[in-house]
Amino acid sequence: MTGDALRTLPVGDNALLVELDSGEAAEALHAELLRRRAAGTLPPVREIVPAARTVLLDGVPDPQSLAALLTTWAIPPLEAGAHETVEIAVRYDGPDLAEVAALWQVSREEAVRIHSSAEFRVAFCGFAPGFGYLTGLPERYAVPRRATPRTSVPAGSVALAGPYTGVYPRSSPGGWQLIGSTDAALWDPHREPAALLSPGTRVRFVERAAR
Secondary structure, three states, X not given: OOHHHEEEEEOOXXXXXXXXXXXXXXXXXXXXXXXXXXXXXXXXXXXXXXXXXXXXXXXOOOHXXXXXXXXXXOOOOOOOOOOOEEEEEEEOOOOOHHHHHHXXXXXXXXXXXXXXXXXXXXXXXXXXXXXXXXXXXOHHHOEOOOOOOEEEEXXXXXXXXXXXXXXXXXXXXXXXXXXXXXXXXXXXXXXXXXXXXXXXXXXXXXXXXXX
């Protein structure tokens, strides 16, 4: 990955923000950074934090040298099966499922099949502890956020917005399209690790009969 595909910006004295042209490129860079750190070939970096189209490298003794190094890398595409796969049982009973199916121009049953047959990957986390932004649906299935957000979305709601799927770890306001629900604990402070999902984790949603 060279040239305009990767841009680096200093953040303070000891951090570097890497901007990329797409979410896929950011995911690929994040995976390569983790691979090189595990192999002991990455210069000292305390934290690696992916986002939609950026990766923040914090705790970098020499950001300028690392920035120069990054521009020389050839970043391989993401490898299928490179991380563990977490299965999340879902009841496809969300109040917006029919609307999503209509946007996709398919039946409710076909919308469920499309979503449950995809393999997702946690691109990055944010919004609330345990909330992962999952990619994996083809671009044609991106859906808009709701025009009017809900004041309260139940914990465990499986939702879509733009190219992402997410699961609300706790009740909160939200404007995503709700297509289902799960009993999986996305965030448990008494568990190690507390978050069920972390960047790079593969995820499959498994249909479960409605209550």
